[in-house]
Amino acid sequence: MSIKIDEDKCIQYYSKLNLDHSSPSQEAMDDNLWLVNYCYWDQEKRRQKNISYRMVAGVSIGRASQRFAVKYMYDAEKKILNQKESLDKIIDEELKQYDQYQPHNETDKEQHQDTKQYLVDMIKITVKALTDLKLDSESAAERYCTQKFDGLVLPKIGRIDYEDRKKFIELKTKHRSKRKSDTKNGFSWIKGYLPKTPDINHLKQVAFYHHSTGKIPHLLYVNQDSFNVFTQDSCEQLKPDYLKFLVDQDYKKAKIRQNLVYICEGDVKRMAQLIPPPDFSNYMWRDLQQEFIDDAASLWKDV
Numbered sequence: 001m002s003i004k005i006d007e008d009k010c011i012q013y014y015s016k017l018n019l020d021h022s023s024p025s026q027e028a029m030d031d032n033l034w035l036v037n038y039c040y041w042d043q044e045k046r047r048q049k050n051i052s053y054r055m056v057a058g059v060s061i062g063r064a065s066q067r068f069a070v071k072y073m074y075d076a077e078k079k080i081l082n083q084k085e086s087l088d089k090i091i092d093e094e095l096k097q098y099d100q101y102q103p104h105n106e107t108d109k110e111q112h113q114d115t116k117q118y119l120v121d122m123i124k125i126t127v128k129a130l131t132d133l134k135l136d137s138e139s140a141a142e143r144y145c146t147q148k149f150d151g152l153v154l155p156k157i158g159r160i161d162y163e164d165r166k167k168f169i170e171l172k173t174k175h176r177s178k179r180k181s182d183t184k185n186g187f188s189w190i191k192g193y194l195p196k197t198p199d200i201n202h203l204k205q206v207a208f209y210h211h212s213t214g215k216i217p218h219l220l221y222v223n224q225d226s227f228n229v230f231t232q233d234s235c236e237q238l239k240p241d242y243l244k245f246l247v248d249q250d251y252k253k254a255k256i257r258q259n260l261v262y263i264c265e266g267d268v269k270r271m272a273q274l275i276p277p278p279d280f281s282n283y284m285w286r287d288l289q290q291e292f293i294d295d296a297a298s299l300w301k302d303v
Helices: 007-016 024-028 031-040 043-047 053-069 087-099 106-133 200-213 240-263 268-272 290-300
Strands: 072-075 078-081 143-147 156-160 167-173 177-180 187-190 216-222 227-230
Touching: 007 240, 024 031, 024 156, 024 200, 024 240, 031 240, 031 268, 031 290, 053 087, 053 106, 053 167, 087 106, 106 167, 106 177, 106 216, 106 227, 143 200, 156 200, 167 200, 200 216, 200 240, 268 290
Parallel strands: 167 216
Antiparallel strands: 072 078, 143 156, 177 187, 216 227
């Protein structure tokens, strides 16, 4: 039996949490991560969190390839004609931005420096993949995709990496990482793995864009050596029926979260009483400052 809600009250409760939309990245999170990152911490707090070399490198690769490959760039709702430049110039500018990143510890610093050795290769490989996929003359990047689902008071919003009139492409980058090993040095550098099947959260993101645009989905993975593209011809999980199933699954997740917000009247501490706490040893918390971890843990102090 579904919970009947007053939409106006529900919107007020979401407002107490400073939430005005959902997104694929929110719905990819476990409930406890979502509770901390989007209900307990506001946007300003989230921006104070440590990021990692992976995120910075992924942004550089995506932005450089967009600047080279597409006709239009979106800035929020504004559609801007892209001023095409040579790939060498774009790469040079991206490397300068990449160097501005401030690593948060020695491990992050070492991996940031290592990634720079093959960052140019990954940009060129991404451009090669986009060239092979033949974006048409009306290609664009970073357009907001918004969908309002019946029964949910908040819209769901995402941004499309690349699209043209018939298709869209979602990019995922896979970076080399340092791992302990039995070698003389005690460690090895492990190449980013190109998956044989897509990650389920990446599929859910693609499913949302397909549902919202009706365009043909492409999921592109890139590492330092090569790329792999999943399409509806090569991957059963990108067929329309399965994508619809994934959209329905995320809808149910969003509906349950909405019920939680409504029942608890937007009180994040009451919500924490109904969600198990995170495993703070999980990799998702690895790069965070200790004060952030302590702050998150305090939500479950009085359970």
